[in-house]
Amino acid sequence: MKISGAELFIKALKAEGVKHLFGFPGGVVIPVFDALYSEPEIKVILTRHEQGAVHAADGYARSTGKTGVCLVTSGPGATNTVTGIATANFDSVPIVCFTGQVSRSMIGNDAFQEADIVGITRPITKHNYLVLDRKDLGRILKEAFTIANSGRPGPVLVDLPKDVILEKGDDEYPAKVAIRGYNPVLKGHPNQIKRAAGVLKKARKPLFYVGGGIHIAGAVELFRKAVKKTGVPVVHSLMGIGAVPGDDPLALGMLGMHGTYLANMAVTHSDLLFAIGNRFDDRATGDLSKFAPEAKIVHIDQDPVSISRNVPVEVPIVGDAHQVLEQLLPLLEAPKIDEWLEQIAGWRKEHPLEVHTGTDSGADPDGHLRPDTVIQTICRVFPDAIIATEVGQNQMWTSLFFTFRHPRSLLTSGGLGTMGYGFPAAIGAQIANPDKRVIDIAGDGSIQMNIQELATAVQNRLPVIVAILNNGYLGMVRQWQELFFDRRYSSTCLITGAECPPQCKGPGDHCPVYHPDFVKLAEAYGAVGLRVTKDRDIEPALAEAGRIKDRPIFIDFLVEREFNVFPMVAPGAGNSEMMFSEGGES
Amino acid sequence: MTHVLSMLVENHQGVLSRIAGLFSGRGYNLESITAGVTTDSQVSRITLVCKGDDNVIDQIKKQLNKLIDVIKVTDLSPLASLHREVALIKVRAKPNQRGEVFQVADVFRARVLDVGIDSMVLEVTGSSDKIDNFIAVLQPYSIREVARSGLISMERGRKQSSPPPQQRKGASEKLNDDFKITIA
Numbered sequence: 001m002k003i004s005g006a007e008l009f010i011k012a013l014k015a016e017g018v019k020h021l022f023g024f025p026g027g028v029v030i031p032v033f034d035a036l037y038s039e040p041e042i043k044v045i046l047t048r049h050e051q052g053a054v055h056a057a058d059g060y061a062r063s064t065g066k067t068g069v070c071l072v073t074s075g076p077g078a079t080n081t082v083t084g085i086a087t088a089n090f091d092s093v094p095i096v097c098f099t100g101q102v103s104r105s106m107i108g109n110d111a112f113q114e115a116d117i118v119g120i121t122r123p124i125t126k127h128n129y130l131v132l133d134r135k136d137l138g139r140i141l142k143e144a145f146t147i148a149n150s151g152r153p154g155p156v157l158v159d160l161p162k163d164v165i166l167e168k169g170d171d172e173y174p175a176k177v178a179i180r181g182y183n184p185v186l187k188g189h190p191n192q193i194k195r196a197a198g199v200l201k202k203a204r205k206p207l208f209y210v211g212g213g214i215h216i217a218g219a220v221e222l223f224r225k226a227v228k229k230t231g232v233p234v235v236h237s238l239m240g241i242g243a244v245p246g247d248d249p250l251a252l253g254m255l256g257m258h259g260t261y262l263a264n265m266a267v268t269h270s271d272l273l274f275a276i277g278n279r280f281d282d283r284a285t286g287d288l289s290k291f292a293p294e295a296k297i298v299h300i301d302q303d304p305v306s307i308s309r310n311v312p313v314e315v316p317i318v319g320d321a322h323q324v325l326e327q328l329l330p331l332l333e334a335p336k337i338d339e340w341l342e343q344i345a346g347w348r349k350e351h352p353l354e355v356h357t358g359t360d361s362g363a364d365p366d367g368h369l370r371p372d373t374v375i376q377t378i379c380r381v382f383p384d385a386i387i388a389t390e391v392g393q394n395q396m397w398t399s400l401f402f403t404f405r406h407p408r409s410l411l412t413s414g415g416l417g418t419m420g421y422g423f424p425a426a427i428g429a430q431i432a433n434p435d436k437r438v439i440d441i442a443g444d445g446s447i448q449m450n451i452q453e454l455a456t457a458v459q460n461r462l463p464v465i466v467a468i469l470n471n472g473y474l475g476m477v478r479q480w481q482e483l484f485f486d487r488r489y490s491s492t493c494l495i496t497g498a499e500c501p502p503q504c505k506g507p508g509d510h511c512p513v514y515h516p517d518f519v520k521l522a523e524a525y526g527a528v529g530l531r532v533t534k535d536r537d538i539e540p541a542l543a544e545a546g547r548i549k550d551r552p553i554f555i556d557f558l559v560e561r562e563f564n565v566f567p568m569v570a571p572g573a574g575n576s577e578m579m580f581s582e583g584g585e586s
Numbered sequence: 587m588t589h590v591l592s593m594l595v596e597n598h599q600g601v602l603s604r605i606a607g608l609f610s611g612r613g614y615n616l617e618s619i620t621a622g623v624t625t626d627s628q629v630s631r632i633t634l635v636c637k638g639d640d641n642v643i644d645q646i647k648k649q650l651n652k653l654i655d656v657i658k659v660t661d662l663s664p665l666a667s668l669h670r671e672v673a674l675i676k677v678r679a680k681p682n683q684r685g686e687v688f689q690v691a692d693v694f695r696a697r698v699l700d701v702g703i704d705s706m707v708l709e710v711t712g713s714s715d716k717i718d719n720f721i722a723v724l725q726p727y728s729i730r731e732v733a734r735s736g737l738i739s740m741e742r743g744r745k746q747s748s749p750p751p752q753q754r755k756g757a758s759e760k761l762n763d764d765f766k767i768t769i770a
Contacts, residue, residue: 122604127654181656
C-alpha cells in the first residue's frame, strides 16, 4: 500500500511505542501535525519554545529510560533545538528529534525558514539524517530509534523535507535494521573481568566510583548487590547520584569541585578506583596530577572513547554496565578493608556536611532562608520525588543536601550545564510519571530561561512544583566573583536598577525591588504562586503545594543573598585542597 | 608522530564532513585527507594522515570508530604498508633551462605533462618524502604552483580490508580491534 511520508512517520511512532511527543508546529511540518490530529494513541505536548520541547523529551527519557521524541519545524524551529540536543548528547540521553526541512528542490537556495540543521547538529548528535529519498524513510526512522537508545544512548536528529513528508511510497517500517558501522559491545571481555575482580580483592583502600552509565544501563540493583557483597564504599559523580541510597553508610557522596570532603579525601587516598559508567570529567577529577595519585583504576564503560582519555586505566572493560556487572558479580569477593573504613570514618567526623534543619536561628539578620534548610525540608516532605535542577548553585546545593534514594531520581544537566533545563525536564518527567511528585529546584536566574513553559504545565494540568531559591543573583558566577574577582559583581545581580551604584559590591537596604514577582507571574499563567520568607513557613508551604494535583506551583523562597556552595575545590586545584568557607582551606 | 589511517566508510553524503568536523571540533591535527569509492559502490575509502602523541592517536581512532558511518579504521603506520602521493608542479623554465629540468625529472621518474614558452608542468608519484625532495630540488627553477593529492595507502600482502559487498560485516569486530588497541 502506498502511504505518505507523514503516515509512515505515525506508523513508526506507534511501532516504537511512542505515547507522547513534544513539539511545536510550523510551515513545513503542518502535514505531520495534520496526521497526528486524528491519532488518539499519540499525545502531542505543545511547548512554548522548541528548546522546552527537547528538554521535556529529555526529562521524559531520563526519568524512564524510554526514548523521548520531539517534532519541530524547519529553520528557527530546528535551530531552537540545538541547546536541548547538545544537553542530551553530553549526558547520553536517548532522544529522537524530528525537524521539518524545505522541499528537496529548494534546499541550498536560502529558502524561507531553511537551515542546514544536519550540518549544525553533526557534532552534538549521536547521529543525524537528512532524508533525501522517500524510499529510505522507513529504514532511517528505524535506524534513528535503534541508534538513539542502544549502546551509549544519545540524541538522533532526522531532517524531513516537506516533499518527502507528502510523497506517497512504501508503507514498510522494518522491525529490525542492521547497521554495519554500529554494533556496540555489550558483554565485557571475560579475562578483563577476572582481572578486575582480582585487583578488587587485593585492594586495601578500594572505592567504587559510579557515574550516569549505571542508571542508563539499568544496573543500579546489580550494583547495590556488588556493594553489599564486597563492603566497598562508594563515591559518585553528579550523574551517578542515586546509585546507592544517599544515607547508606557506604555512600561517601559526590566527588569533585562541589563534592563532599569525605569523597574527595577517600579518592585522593584510595589504592583502587573501581569506576563504572563515567568519563572522569574535569569537574569530578580537579587537577589531574593530584587525582587519585595512589590508585590503580578499573574502568567499565560502554564508550571506548571514555576509557584512558583523562586518566590512564589499568583494567579497561568496554561493555554495558548491567551485563558486565552480571558477569562480575559471581567473581567478586570482599577485600580486607577494616583499616580503610576506619580512616574514612575519621574524615567523616572531621568535616561533616553542615546541617541546618530549619529553625529561625539559622537565618541571617534580614530573616532570609538558608538554601540548605529549604532543600532538606523538601527532602523530608517529598523523599521519593523526582528532582530536576537548573544549573549553578541550586544544582550543587541539591546534590549536597537532598538525600537521593532511587535510580533516575535526579534530572540535571551535568555535562553541558544548561540553565533553563530543569523546568521543561520536570514537565517531561511529570508526563512520563503521572503518579510521582516532580520538583524542579531552581534559581531565580535559571528559571527565567524557560519560564514560558509555565503555560505548557498549566495547559496539561501538571502539578510540577518549582522551588525557586531566590537570591537575586546569578549565584554561582557571583560566588566565583566573590572568591576570585574581589567581589566585583559584574552582570550577576538580577535586582540591579538605574539607581544602583555603578560598582556595587553586595546587597543591602539600597537594593531596589525584585522583578519579576514570581507569585504574580505564576498566578498570571493560571498556576499557584507562594512566597516563603521564614523558616517555619517552609514546610507548610511544601505541604500546601503537595495537596495541589492539577496545576503547577511556584514557591518563591527568598534565600540569603550571598550564601555560597561549600565545600569547594577551586578551579585548577586538586580534589584534596578543599575550601570550607570564604577564606579557608583544608 | 605521524600516522596514516585507512578507513572504510559508508558512501553517504556528509561523511567527509563528519570526519573533518571531528578533527576541527576536537582540535586534532589533520595533515591530509583523500577519499574515493571502492569496488563496492556503497563503500568509500578515506585515507588520512594525522599527527599526535600516542594518547591523541588512540583518541582519534576511537572517535572515528564511534561515527556510525565509519565501518572500519586501520592504522597503517605500524603495519607493512605502501604509501603514495601524486604531485603536479609548475616551474618557470626558460627554453635554455628545459634540458636541466628534464634531467632532474628523469632522476625522480617524474613525467613532463606540459611545456610552455617559459614554464613546464611535471607530474611525480611517490612517497611524501620523495615529493618533498623533488620540490626542493626544483626550487632553483622558481616554482609557480604545486598541487599535491594527499596520501593514499594500502597494506602489503594478501589481506583484503574491503568488506565483501553483501556481507554486512559486524562492527563488533571493529570495536574489538579497537579494544585490543586499548589494552595493548
